[in-house]
Amino acid sequence: MQEPSESQTTTRPAGRAGSGEVLVEVTGLHKAFGKLQVLKGVDFEVHRGEVIVLLGPSGSGKSTLLRCINSLEEAQKGTIRVGDVTVHCGDWGRHYREAVHGVRVQCGMVFQDFNLFPHKSVTENIIEAPMLVKGMKKDEAVKRAHELLEQVGLSDRADYYPSQISGGQKQRVAIARALAMDPKLMLFDEPTSALDPELIGEVLKVMKDLADEGMTMIVVTHEMGFARDVASRAIFMDEGVFVEEDAPENLFFHPKHERTKSFLRHILPKKGDSEERVAGGAPLGMGRNAPESAAGSGPRETGTNDTAIPQIPLSGGPMGEVPLPPGDEEL
Numbered sequence: 001m002q003e004p005s006e007s008q009t010t011t012r013p014a015g016r017a018g019s020g021e022v023l024v025e026v027t028g029l030h031k032a033f034g035k036l037q038v039l040k041g042v043d044f045e046v047h048r049g050e051v052i053v054l055l056g057p058s059g060s061g062k063s064t065l066l067r068c069i070n071s072l073e074e075a076q077k078g079t080i081r082v083g084d085v086t087v088h089c090g091d092w093g094r095h096y097r098e099a100v101h102g103v104r105v106q107c108g109m110v111f112q113d114f115n116l117f118p119h120k121s122v123t124e125n126i127i128e129a130p131m132l133v134k135g136m137k138k139d140e141a142v143k144r145a146h147e148l149l150e151q152v153g154l155s156d157r158a159d160y161y162p163s164q165i166s167g168g169q170k171q172r173v174a175i176a177r178a179l180a181m182d183p184k185l186m187l188f189d190e191p192t193s194a195l196d197p198e199l200i201g202e203v204l205k206v207m208k209d210l211a212d213e214g215m216t217m218i219v220v221t222h223e224m225g226f227a228r229d230v231a232s233r234a235i236f237m238d239e240g241v242f243v244e245e246d247a248p249e250n251l252f253f254h255p256k257h258e259r260t261k262s263f264l265r266h267i268l269p270k271k272g273d274s275e276e277r278v279a280g281g282a283p284l285g286m287g288r289n290a291p292e293s294a295a296g297s298g299p300r301e302t303g304t305n306d307t308a309i310p311q312i313p314l315s316g317g318p319m320g321e322v323p324l325p326p327g328d329e330e331l
Helices: 062-069 094-104 122-133 138-151 167-179 197-212 224-230 248-253 258-267
Strands: 022-033 036-047 051-055 077-082 085-088 107-110 185-189 216-220 233-238 241-246 276-278 282-284
Touching: 022 062, 022 216, 036 062, 036 216, 036 241, 051 062, 051 224, 062 077, 062 185, 062 216, 085 094, 107 167, 122 138, 122 167, 138 167, 167 197, 197 216, 197 224, 224 248, 233 248, 233 258, 241 248, 241 258
Parallel strands: 051 216, 051 233, 107 185, 185 216
Antiparallel strands: 022 036, 022 077, 077 085, 233 241, 276 282
């Protein structure tokens, strides 16, 4: 067998097994689009209650991995287990279809582009799947939808249509829709990438609340403040393999692999930069005169190659909305 190159060698954390049962187990997962190998034998486990953040450049296989877990994409080889249901990839027939269905009903997925039905109201979007898939009665589904809308801070938008609400509100509706199926696992595929900066905070706030409640989550994101504060583990992917994984504070501040270091140098803000607005509009002043609170509270890590990570913006509006800067009120 050919020895893996450095870019295909995974650095795994020592002694960081999650608590509780293994909810998700992926073994030897391979996925190709024609001749392009997107996933090259991915293996990993997710314990119940863990929040896993997947990082990596475009085309590294992050989104494809999520889509393979709930069989929106069919992998050619490997196994995927969620709960007590195992899908043998590359198989076919009735047992395979039943296994795929058994995994899907345990997973909720939130996409970067919302994917709401434009001709249905917010409530109708949420009740569709529970009624069709689980056979829930309409009155019960509507009651559950209203509970979820209150949970994500949108109880006053129940009868609105997607065209009448903001991007951040659409994404919160999408989260409520996914939660309506009472999933054991939530998959987030870059849920804030299509949002204006000032709307990101409200979505991250809902996701943080879910994590605090013990929801098991796999998140593809480049929101480094969220990853640092919420994730149990951060995993860096490149060229279809896991290159390095560790606790976020270790991976961000003390990466071991050169490819990880190169990637982080491009996405982490640097000291000396002009004041930027990152992670949903939270000001990050990295200049010499920047206030200490701009880069988050508490002492700053040393030996970080001049990088710092912003806090999640949790102040401002009731769902974490950050006020517009002076002069932009009319935008």
